[in-house]
Amino acid sequence: MPNLLAAESISLALGTNQVLDDVSLGIGTGDRIGVVGRNGGGKSTLMRVLAGLQEVDSGRVTRVGGLTIGLLSQDDRLDPESTVHQAVLGDRAEHEWAGDPRIRDVLSGLLGGVGFTSIGGPDAVVGTKSGGERRRIALARLLIDDPDLLLLDEPTNHLDVEGVQWLADHLVQRRSRPDNAFLTITHDRWFLDAVALQTWEVVDGRVEQYDGGYAAYVLAKNERSRIAAATEDRRQNLLRKELAWLRRGAPARTSKPRFRIEAANELIKGEPEPRDEVELVRFATTRLGKDVIDLIDASITVGDKEILDRQTWRLAPGERAGIVGVNGAGKSTVLRAIEGSQPLSAGKRKQGRTVELAFLTQEVRELEKVAGMRVIDAITDVRSFIMLGGKEVSASQLAKRLGFSGPRQQTRVSDLSGGERRRLQLLRLLMREPNVLLLDEPTNDLDIETLTSLEDVLDGWAGTLVVVSHDRYLLERMCDRQVALLGDGRLRDLPGGVEQYLELREQVRRSATATAAARSGAAKVAAAPGVGAGGGGAPSYTAAEQREARKEMARVERSLAKLADQETKLHDALIEAASDHGRAAELDAQLREIHQQRETLEEQWMAAAELVE
Structure with a gap:
């Protein structure tokens, strides 16, 4: 496929840090690329270079003529004085954006629909919005503009599980075309697997390229490491044997030496041992x-x-539970209720006498009191050794497992990045050796390598774990049980995991759509002449007639929900058939037929509603 953009032997140093070192790469039409790497490794810098916002020291970046590039950076570039409507839709006429299914899909997925209900309405001022809301506004504008090359820096930040699922579907199904491409930096491994056809790892000034998403990247990287280890092992063996040969001197050279070179490491057979859940529960108990x-x-x-209405939740020894729900559903509030800092309006909280609880909040202000300490001192200030996985682990060893190398352990806490402060916060909690651990969005500011290390550490931790996260991969990796807050005051168990949660959310959305349509129809009936108080009084109907009317209303609502689903699929098909005029005309006819069916059903619903008092 032809390149949209090519970088040839580019190098860039920022201060003493060589961010890019003689890197060559290309982005072709149809490419879907995920970018991973450690925090501070140069991912965002690479993206700015590709966007033309950062000059390189040497090499060159070439782009095809007329290429449009859109960049979602982590810096907010929105005009705080503009309205949400202006920021998202610009000067587009209403008929232009309201009649475009792709734009309506973006508005629905990120802002709550064409009325921007989740963002305070179209006339709200951008400057009054939170960081998360401004992030979604910027992402919506970029997706609506639909540039040839889309560059996204952490697009899933501030999106809930449902929002991440929507964004993945939009990028793969609606956004992907043979003439465009996108590249995204992400630490969300599920999202990376869902959207990427290639994975680039930015490491030590290089850009290592792998085919496939996260799973393929892990397998390929492991194989490269194995081959490199085997090659180094053979080299070391040969050097040791050569040294021994030289030490034996001339007499040894009269006979033929017999070399015995150790075999290379075998290919990894099978998967790593999973958590021994029975043993961990025994320890936890x-x-x-x-x-x-x-x-x-x-x-x-x-x-x-x-948030909750007379719900009972008994945490068991060794239980690993994840809480999912939309933003604002009350997940963090439930965590605080478990901790005991959030008072209950009814019911009671009971805590075992041996519970040692640790709570990782979304704030890192607790590190202010150790800001002048070195990292290792801030950890040993809590404890120098802990038991993990049945073994004694020192503070330095645990710090190294979570990304603090020897030299980095000597850094002042005040000089740490946001991701490093988050890691230190978690380390201090683990050094307290809690037996109940509550984690509120633990993946914030953490790169994939650190997330993997964190999961590895917690695999051997014996205790009860409750996690609030929008990271689908982490929830399914660390938790054996998921519960959902759907806004109805209940804690809903999810035997089917996050996939079941998304299905439940879709059911709720369809029900709300059908109910809204039904209420709209009822309002039209109430406003018609002769209906209600202005029409001389409503007639009285028997209980049996009203019961049958309610059944008819329920049937019509189900049919309306099905039609809404069919209409969405037809809109998707129309987009795909934009260049096939015959097919588009056929789909448009089907769409008009569905509109007629919907009008008929709404009339049936209104007729039934007249019988219900």
């Missing part, structure tokens, strides 16, 4: 006893919002 933390008939109300 020993440390905790039978009672951990129970929320019994618990209700939580914040302002006028009901």
